[in-house]
Amino acid sequence: MLPFKLIYSDDYYLPIGSHVFPAEKYRCIHQRLLETGIAEPHDFLEPQPASDQDILLVHTPSYVHKLRTGTLSAREELEMEVPFSPELVRAFWLAAGGSILAAQHALTDRVAVNIGGGFHHAFPDHGEGFCMIHDVAVAIRRMQRDDKIRTAMTIDCDVHQGNGTAAIFAGTRVPTDPLPSVAGPTHGARPARLRNAHAGDVFTISLHQENNYPAWKPPSSIDVDLPDAIGDDDYLAWLDNALSSAFRQFEPDLICYVAGADPYREDQLGGLNLSIEGLKRRDELVFRAAHARDIPIMVTYAGGYARKVEDTVTIHSNTVLAAKEIFAKKS
Numbered sequence: 407m408l409p410f411k412l413i414y415s416d417d418y419y420l421p422i423g424s425h426v427f428p429a430e431k432y433r434c435i436h437q438r439l440l441e442t443g444i445a446e447p448h449d450f451l452e453p454q455p456a457s458d459q460d461i462l463l464v465h466t467p468s469y470v471h472k473l474r475t476g477t478l479s480a481r482e483e484l485e486m487e488v489p490f491s492p493e494l495v496r497a498f499w500l501a502a503g504g505s506i507l508a509a510q511h512a513l514t515d516r517v518a519v520n521i522g523g524g525f526h527h528a529f530p531d532h533g534e535g536f537c538m539i540h541d542v543a544v545a546i547r548r549m550q551r552d553d554k555i556r557t558a559m560t561i562d563c564d565v566h567q568g569n570g571t572a573a574i575f576a577g578t579r580v581p582t583d584p585l586p587s588v589a590g591p592t593h594g595a596r597p598a599r600l601r602n603a604h605a606g607d608v609f610t611i612s613l614h615q616e617n618n619y620p621a622w623k624p625p626s627s628i629d630v631d632l633p634d635a636i637g638d639d640d641y642l643a644w645l646d647n648a649l650s651s652a653f654r655q656f657e658p659d660l661i662c663y664v665a666g667a668d669p670y671r672e673d674q675l676g677g678l679n680l681s682i683e684g685l686k687r688r689d690e691l692v693f694r695a696a697h698a699r700d701i702p703i704m705v706t707y708a709g710g711y712a713r714k715v716e717d718t719v720t721i722h723s724n725t726v727l728a729a730k731e732i733f734a735k736k737s
């Protein structure tokens with residue numbers, strides 16, 4: 407039995423038909439975790455959908471109304487890049503409920519994994535990039551509303567920048583120059599860039615491929631703009647660097663790790679060059695950072711578009727394995 411909970415529902419499946427987003431991945435991960443013995447049936451908790459009240463902690467009343475009444479404009483539906491249906495609305499409300507449950511259990515068990523969620527391209531007033539509702543932001547705002555946490559840090563390792571996260575938590579940030587102590591590795595002729603800004607009550611970190619969606623990247627507290635085709639060692643050095651810099655500036659009550667599988671070298675929508683093993687080392691690095699500081703961490707899955715769906719499933723399953731290895735140790 408795992409020393410933490412996995413949040414999952416068969417209804418995480420997104421009814422979007424034939425799509426580059428492998429909507430079946432959640433069911434496959436659930437199955438893989440059981441088949442490999444990484445998890446047992448009673449390690450899983452079934453979430454309830456978030457309430458509209460929870461969703462409204464992040465999203466605007468007019469956007470929520472449009473989703474509830476099916477009155478998005480054609481342009482808004484196009485921007486979301488997934489076909490609207492009431493069933494899809496239910497799946498996103500459920501993912502948000504799952505992230506709330508994961509955040510709650512992270513506070514008691516030090517870590518919890520939502521086998522879904524991570525819809526970091528959703529904005530308060532619109533959805534985009536396959537994301538309708540920002541489940542992670544909803545979970546953070548709900549935990550703050552319940553006085554369970556005061557501050558949070560998002561660590562977004564999806565290959566695409568967390569533009570929704572950055573916009574939602576823009577708060578009182580004031581842009582600053584990169585810290586003089588920041589000196590990361592370089593790749594080829596052009597180094598990756600680390601941009602840094604002061605945070606409000608939620609400190610946002612995004613490590614992403616610069617030359618990729620979204621074209622407009624609103625500033626996170628720390629953005630690491632990675633060049634194309636960066637490999638395991640350079641990526642991990644940049645991540646380590648960003649985490650060290652972040653924890654020098656900010657002590658969160660909760661970490662929200664967005665563990666996208668799409669920095670993988672075989673990803674159809676990514677242009678980085680990480681191996682499956684490198685992605686597991688990435689997860690270990692993030693978990694070790696949380697564990698060493700005794701900060702609760704909740705995990706969501708975000709993107710993953712490997713040519714072979716089983717690779718995406720392996721990468722996401724390895725995230726649970728990495729948590730098991732790090733958090734099995736006595737703190």
Ligand SMILES: [Zn+2]
Binds near residue numbers: 565566666668708709
């Ligand atoms: Zn992505």
